[in-house]
Amino acid sequence: MGVYLGNYCYVMIIVLVLGKEVRSQSLKNGYYSSSCPRAESIVRSTVESHFDSDPTISPGLLRLHFHDCFVQGCDGSVLIKGKKAEQAALANGGLRGFEVIDDAKAQLELECPGVVSCADILALAARDAVDLSSGPSWRVPTGRKDGRISLASEASNLPSPFDSVAVQKQKFEAKGLDAHDLVTLLGAHTIGQTDCLFFRYRLYNYTVTGNSDPTIRSSRLFILPTETHQNVLLLTLAVHQNSM
Template sequence: MKILKLGSLVILVMSLAVKAQLKSGFYSTSCPTAEAIVRSTVVSYFKKDPTIAPGLLRLHFHDCFVQGCDGSILIAGSSAERNALANIGLRGFEVIDDAKSQIEAICPGVVSCADILALAARDAVDLSDGPSWAAPTGRRDGRISLLSQASNLPSPLDPVSIQRQKFAAKGLDDHDLVTLVGAHTIGQTDCRFFSYRLYNFTTTGNADPTINQAFLAQLQVICPKNGDGLRKVALDKDSPAKFDVSFFKNVRDGNGILESDQRLWDDSATRRVVQNYGGNFRGLLGFRFDFEFPKAMIKLSSVEVKTGLDGEIRKVCSKFN
């Protein structure tokens, strides 16, 4: 396991203080093997299919953006949050359910599904050659899950101004925005979510002019006009399975896949962060992504959490008690 060396103590201290009710090692006495069980479960699924890693990360992100990090995304049902249009393609539910069933067998009614999801997302990043961090725990599970409440999720069509508003509503600034979107360094998307950029971006049918012309030709081969909209495309063309800074270099060079990602280069504030992570055209060194990403994840995973006597500890993650 790759452990973040430089600054790891700072991250640990911050994780202990970021939310009074959340703390690293929350289950050290009540269920000391909880984190190890989550880790081994994620490892087991990752070995079979490494693409489960971005799935778990996205699952946690989408959970936190609706009613906070309370496991509401895990509830099954036709009117539940997971069935919202913005949550199409979410995966990793079976990983969380598996870890939960194992933990319930030894520590019934102790560990929340929301915490299992937060830990699984952390482990998914680590297994993808990204950083690891002391994830604060102590969340409780929410009792509400409605697809109608998922309208505030970021969209691949959002300009930076709208992305900024949605992140700010959760207490996240421009630096957090760009850092967290950097999770697109791993994972895939469907042609249907960006093919309009290739053929009909304007009323005259032109391609998005911000796309690098050489890359545009490659994408048009992968996603032909009127072709299979479900065909998968890596969000990071250079190292799609490795958690690194190549995503930011792609955005810098006009090789972003999603419109919302490429637009980060259009805004002066978000462009500075992209430059710092990916290096600007003069090759200057910038922020360390592997140091900043854990800080942003700790901040995100503390959004509107339920602690103390709020919510519940579900017996099964896909349904309320």
């Protein structure tokens, strides 16, 4: 779904994801001002280069950052490869944007070897991705240390598109977040796209009798043309940004 998120939700995402982190770590704006002055501009130019060739990389980077932060904090552990690492978790199967982080890291290693953490690169890249998508920009406190442990089992607490509201509330409460935070953060997915397979059953066959999910208000229930019903999985549809 090619839907852009409103400024309010963007800002709230950053407050929620980074707020506690700033208090718990020695993060500060301009952390690399002396050790690697061009760090943020290098990340920005890298993201912009990838965005110019593929604008859909923006929601990919935002989601990648969210999946990193939700597991064990914004430590870049989602970037670690391995058969039992977070990337191997079912919930992380569709993550995108790794090549952007790798590209930025390679350029930063040429500029200032061993200085800028991958965790910071990901946080900065997510900010720049939002800005390039016509969202707001903000100062990103930096100074994160890269996590050394990455376990697929730890990613089992990530929100799933198939979770009930009750289950999702439990997952967010475990992170110290409430229902308002849940709606705001999960709403971030509307900046990008989703696959019809994740919601088709709610429109056409929720009770295995061809009915729609009764919790969806009729005024918001959209039914695709009959002739495309069987091929709905193959469709790509743009949805107005205020329709969700």
